Amino acid sequence: xxxxxxxxxxxxxxxxxxxxxxxxxxxxxxxxxxxxxxxxxxxxxxxxxxxxxxxxxxxxxxxxxxxxxxxxxxxxxxxxxxxxxxxxxxxxxxxxxxxxxxxxxxxxxxxxxxxxxxxxxxxxxxxxxxxxxxxxxxxxxxxxxxxxxxxxxxxxxxxxxxxxxxxxxxxxxxxxxxxxxxxxxxxxxxxxxxxxxxxxxxxxxxxxxxxxxxxxxxxxxxxxxxxxxxxxxxxxxxxxxxxxxxxxxxxxxxxxxxxxxxxxxxxxxxxxxxxxxxxxxxxxxxxxxxxxxxxxxxxxxxxxxxxxxxxxxxxxxxxxxxxxxxxxxxxxxxxxxxxxxxxxxxxxxxxxxxxxxxxxxxxxxxxxxxxxxxxxxxxxxxxxxxxxxxxxxxxxxxxxxxxxxxxxxxxxxxxxxxxxxxxxxxxxxxxxxxxxxxxxxxxxxxxxxxxxxxxxxxxxxxxxxxxxxxxxxxxxxxxxxxxxxxxxxxxxxxxxxxxxxxxxxxxxxxxxxxxxxxxxxxxxxxxxxxxxxxxxxxxxxxxxxxxxxxxxxxxxxxxxxxxxxxxxxxxxxxxxxxxxxxxxxxxxxxxxxxxxxxxxx
Amino acid sequence: xxxxxxxxxxxxxxxxxxxxxxxxxxxxxxxxxxxxxxxxxxxxxxxxxxxxxxxxxxxxxxxxxxxxxxxxxxxxxxxxxxxxxxxxxxxxxxxxxxxxxxxxxxxxxxxxxxxxxxxxxxxxxxxxxxxxxxxxxxxxxxxxxxxxxxxxxxxxxxxxxxxxxxxxxxxxxxxxxxxxxxxxxxxxxxxxxxxxxxxxx
Ligand SMILES: Cc1ncc(C[n+]2csc(CCOP(=O)(O)OP(=O)(O)O)c2C)c(N)n1
Ligand code: SF4
Ligand code: SF4
Ligand code: SF4
Numbered sequence: 001x002x003x004x005x006x007x008x009x010x011x012x013x014x015x016x017x018x019x020x021x022x023x024x025x026x027x028x029x030x031x032x033x034x035x036x037x038x039x040x041x042x043x044x045x046x047x048x049x050x051x052x053x054x055x056x057x058x059x060x061x062x063x064x065x066x067x068x069x070x071x072x073x074x075x076x077x078x079x080x081x082x083x084x085x086x087x088x089x090x091x092x093x094x095x096x097x098x099x100x101x102x103x104x105x106x107x108x109x110x111x112x113x114x115x116x117x118x119x120x121x122x123x124x125x126x127x128x129x130x131x132x133x134x135x136x137x138x139x140x141x142x143x144x145x146x147x148x149x150x151x152x153x154x155x156x157x158x159x160x161x162x163x164x165x166x167x168x169x170x171x172x173x174x175x176x177x178x179x180x181x182x183x184x185x186x187x188x189x190x191x192x193x194x195x196x197x198x199x200x201x202x203x204x205x206x207x208x209x210x211x212x213x214x215x216x217x218x219x220x221x222x223x224x225x226x227x228x229x230x231x232x233x234x235x236x237x238x239x240x241x242x243x244x245x246x247x248x249x250x251x252x253x254x255x256x257x258x259x260x261x262x263x264x265x266x267x268x269x270x271x272x273x274x275x276x277x278x279x280x281x282x283x284x285x286x287x288x289x290x291x292x293x294x295x296x297x298x299x300x301x302x303x304x305x306x307x308x309x310x311x312x313x314x315x316x317x318x319x320x321x322x323x324x325x326x327x328x329x330x331x332x333x334x335x336x337x338x339x340x341x342x343x344x345x346x347x348x349x350x351x352x353x354x355x356x357x358x359x360x361x362x363x364x365x366x367x368x369x370x371x372x373x374x375x376x377x378x379x380x381x382x383x384x385x386x387x388x389x390x391x392x393x394x395x396x397x398x399x400x401x402x403x404x405x406x407x408x409x410x411x412x413x414x415x416x417x418x419x420x421x422x423x424x425x426x427x428x429x430x431x432x433x434x435x436x437x438x439x440x441x442x443x444x445x446x447x448x449x450x451x452x453x454x455x456x457x458x459x460x461x462x463x464x465x466x467x468x469x470x471x472x473x474x475x476x477x478x479x480x481x482x483x484x485x486x487x488x489x490x491x492x493x494x495x496x497x498x499x500x501x502x503x504x505x506x507x508x509x510x511x512x513x514x515x516x517x518x519x520x521x522x523x524x525x526x527x528x529x530x531x532x533x534x535x536x537x538x539x540x541x542x543x544x545x546x547x548x549x550x551x552x553x554x555x556x557x558x559x560x561x562x563x564x565x566x567x568x569x570x571x572x573x574x575x576x577x578x579x580x581x582x583x584x585x586x587x588x589x590x591x592x593x594x595x596x597x598x599x600x601x
Numbered sequence: 602x603x604x605x606x607x608x609x610x611x612x613x614x615x616x617x618x619x620x621x622x623x624x625x626x627x628x629x630x631x632x633x634x635x636x637x638x639x640x641x642x643x644x645x646x647x648x649x650x651x652x653x654x655x656x657x658x659x660x661x662x663x664x665x666x667x668x669x670x671x672x673x674x675x676x677x678x679x680x681x682x683x684x685x686x687x688x689x690x691x692x693x694x695x696x697x698x699x700x701x702x703x704x705x706x707x708x709x710x711x712x713x714x715x716x717x718x719x720x721x722x723x724x725x726x727x728x729x730x731x732x733x734x735x736x737x738x739x740x741x742x743x744x745x746x747x748x749x750x751x752x753x754x755x756x757x758x759x760x761x762x763x764x765x766x767x768x769x770x771x772x773x774x775x776x777x778x779x780x781x782x783x784x785x786x787x788x789x790x791x792x793x794x795x796x797x798x799x800x801x802x
Contacts, residue, residue, distance in 0.1 A: 261665045261666065265664040338669060351724075356706060357650055360649050582749075
């Protein structure tokens with residue numbers, strides 16, 4: 001770190017950008033993980049801005065975290081980035097790392113989708129802090145996102161533990177100023193303290209005082225992690241990142257993350273304990289605040305985790321009895337705090353009857369062709385977590401089942417074995433979902449003698465999260481043509497009996513391929529090829545249009561789910577079904593849906 | 602009196618350049634030395650979903666990234682269904698700048714929901730707030746595509762309304778958009794000034 005000619009400037013950064021900057025300043029060597037809203041851009045910024053850091057999008061979050069754990073054991077600071085649902089996938093790896101000896105700092109940057117911006121189930125990453133006994137840090141703005149990232153690595157090394165940096169959709173998508181040193185030079189940090197590091201399984205043997213457990217070779221890898229966490233909890237009373245702001249005596253609030261700023265804005269006179277580290281808790285500071293004020297509240301996004309942990313200390317605090325949690329509330333806003341704690345606050349309610357925007361697919365998306373065929377032929381199917389899941393929504397009704405990422409192949413197989421393969425239930429999965437974990441489902445159904453059909457949508461990227469590369473893409477951070485994996489070849493090697501590859505836009509061929517696969521008395525895979533229209537900016541064909549004289553307004557074309565097809569009310573109040581020619585890419589799918597020949601190119 | 606800061610909501614649908622709009626505006630306020638927080642709420646995917654940006658500048662540190670309902674000074678909206686969604690957030694003396702452009706919602710297209718019976722433009726006008734309506738159809742130009750550049754038109758409108766330096770704003774636009782788009786953007790900006798002058802006269 002060359003400190004001599006420090007030039008501090010203020011830069012506007014969103015939370016993701018600031019975390020990436022923090023990784024750079026912490027001297028991180030390896031960044032791995034898997035995309036997921038809202039934290040995907042942490043990796044994008046790291047890779048674009050800081051070429052000294054090795055970056056990879058791994059096949060899934062578990063693999064990503066394992067890569068980071070390996071790098072950390074080698075002595076280098078490493079980070080794994082994912083969204084909270086991704087940590088469910090990586091949880092086993094985290095359980096292995098938690099409580100074990102750490103060489104290079106190991107930080108998990110995990111995005112909680114508060115407010116359900118990307119529509120995921122409402123999760124709270126802090127549960128993993130409690131479950132695995134590891135620290136969780138949470139920033140309130142971009143400056144803190146950068147600073148806490150650096151701090152997280154220090155804590156990881158000092159207390160020999162993985163650390164979770166919890167960021168939320170609000171942090172990730174809020175831009176504010178960050179002070180950075182323009183002349184900061186990257187310096188990779190390396191620390192090789194422990195020659196061995198094993199998971200808690202082995203150490204528990206020691207803690208139970210099992211016979212032979214005192215062997216010096218075992219003792220070498222023992223770390224008393226509960227003691228480390230106790231030490232961290234005690235030290236955290238003096239951490240600068242936990243700030244006690246004693247003011248008025250009426251209201252005291254324990255808070256963290258962006259709710260800290262909501263609280264400060266709505267309750268300027270309240271005394272506040274602002275936690276930069278939400279786990280473990282600084283007990284002394286909490287007691288000090290409790291003694292100072294008449295009434296103590298906890299204001300936290302997500303689940304009632306700080307609240308429960310504070311109550312476990314024997315301190316009474318008001319939380320969810322005043323601020324109900326999900327599903328009554330998806331995230332804190334200043335309005336909610338005002339409504340509950342400021343007497344006579346005016347209440348503002350939105351206008352009624354404003355129509356809702358359901359998600360729609362991009363014009364020309366290959367997923368629409370598949371949905372259309374499944375629906376036309378009443379083929380029952382499971383969708384994976386992909387752009388294609390829009391087909392599950394009530395305006396499309398193409399799929400009957402949808403669960404987690406990578407699941408659709410096994411879901412379909414389960415349905416088929418239960419129903420003796422009488423009605424072929426199909427699994428549709430994206431290329432990303434296939435490589436992530438879906439490939440396991442495919443191997444599983446082969447050796448369990450299933451006759452299921454799988455549709456793999458090869459659009460050369462993880463489209464739903466913005467087009468990151470996958471193992472079969474022809475681009476990527478570490479891409480080399482000779483390393484590109486072929487979906488068809490892998491399916492063949494796994495033992496799939498019947499494999500066809502079709503271009504999505506060849507509607508009749510695609511229809512035939514899917515129908516044949518479903519009819520076959522064997523397992524089968526249909527690979528549907530078409531690069532993602534949006535990611536790869538495919539050249540547009542001539543726009544289609546609707547002949548209003550022929551259109552009966554049956555709305556069959558709207559049901560295909562293309563963004564370009566709209567029902568429009570003219571100035572005279574008359575409704576017309578029209579194609580937006582700016583958006584139409586000329587794929588022709590809608591014309592196959594119109595029985596009245598009203599749609600023409 | 603010196604401007605101590607304002608709360609602005611910028612609204613519209615994906616693809617209307619809302620993030621570019623707030624980026625350009627933030628550069629202007631940064632040059633003036635204000636503190637800023639800009640929080641983007643983007644709906645499901647980039648496909649015709651609603652986009653909402655909370656834009657706050659102040660001469661003191663900005664606290665909450667979200668503006669409380671009732672604290673909004675200006676609502677700038679590029680799509681009129683979205684304008685309606687945020688009307689209640691305005692202060693009593695808050696001001697609306699709205700395009701009459703409308704992207705029909707998927708739920709109405711597929712008849713899951715009924716559209717509002719009244720004209721949305723009328724509903725905005727009847728809101729009791731000071732309102733400036735810009736109709737892209739009435740302001741078509743052969744020099745640029747107003748359906749794609751409403752953001753720049755509105756930026757100019759807002760700058761004229763606030764009495765800001767167009768010269769500096771255009772400079773920011775020049776520095777921020779890719780070279781081949783500069784000319785079209787400046788045309789759109791100039792159009793925005795003339796619309797604003799007509800409406801404000
Ligand atoms: C376990 C998990 N990790 C990450 C995500 C975020 N995510 C949602 S969709 C998606 C990409 C899907 O890509 P692909 O399977 O190729 O389908 P496409 O969208 O390209 O059709 C990702 C990474 C998630 N929902 N769950
Ligand atoms: S981003 Fe790509 S895969 Fe997703 S809906 Fe659009 S075209 Fe389809
Ligand atoms: S499918 Fe044909 S007839 Fe029916 S609404 Fe569409 S264009 Fe009109
Ligand atoms: S041809 Fe039809 S389905 Fe294809 S993009 Fe145009 S409107 Fe959409």
